[in-house]
Amino acid sequence: MKFKRIFLVLYAIAATQLLSAEIVFAMGSSSDTTKAEKPANPAFAAGKKFIDQKNWDQAVQSFSAVVKTDEKNADAYNYLGFANRQLDKMDDAFAAYGKALTINPNHKGANEYVGEAYLKIGDLQKAETHLAKLDDICTFGCAEYTMLKRAVAEFKKENS
Numbered sequence: 008m009k010f011k012r013i014f015l016v017l018y019a020i021a022a023t024q025l026l027s028a029e030i031v032f033a034m035g036s037s038s039d040t041t042k043a044e045k046p047a048n049p050a051f052a053a054g055k056k057f058i059d060q061k062n063w064d065q066a067v068q069s070f071s072a073v074v075k076t077d078e079k080n081a082d083a084y085n086y087l088g089f090a091n092r093q094l095d096k097m098d099d100a101f102a103a104y105g106k107a108l109t110i111n112p113n114h115k116g117a118n119e120y121v122g123e124a125y126l127k128i129g130d131l132q133k134a135e136t137h138l139a140k141l142d143d144i145c146t147f148g149c150a151e152y153t154m155l156k157r158a159v160a161e162f163k164k165e166n167s
Contacts, residue, residue, distance in 0.1 A: 118140050
């Protein structure tokens with residue numbers, strides 16, 4: 008009887024942890040908010056709106072303004088890289104992703120986006136390096152890992 012009670016308690020704990028992991032996974036996004044993000048920063052908020060509107064030039068201007076005053080904002084560098092990638096300014100994109108990853112090597116969004124950038128220039132090996140990094144970061148899986156994994160699979164399919 009005592010064994011059955013212990014088993015039920017352990018089962019309940021495991022089920023709760025699994026449910027918590029599913030909720031966290033469902034809430035995941037590529038932005039990977041860090042403590043450096045300051046939602047009150049009007050340039051950051053404007054940049055996010057420009058990203059949503061696919062207004063890449065304005066997004067670059069906004070996030071460039073953010074990083075001038077907040078050099079440790081990995082999220083702003085990540086978005087700056089994303090906008091530059093959309094403009095095919097790959098050198099600028101890689102520079103911004105590099106700064107984001109220097110600030111926070113475990114930034115899920117930056118690892119995903121730089122992996123996608125490497126695919127855009129045809130460097131599968133470097134994209135897979137960032138996919139492996141996300142696999143390490145995302146113990147129970149995350150949206151960024153899933154997205155990059157799909158992009159790598161599509162790249163391999165198109166280039167085989």
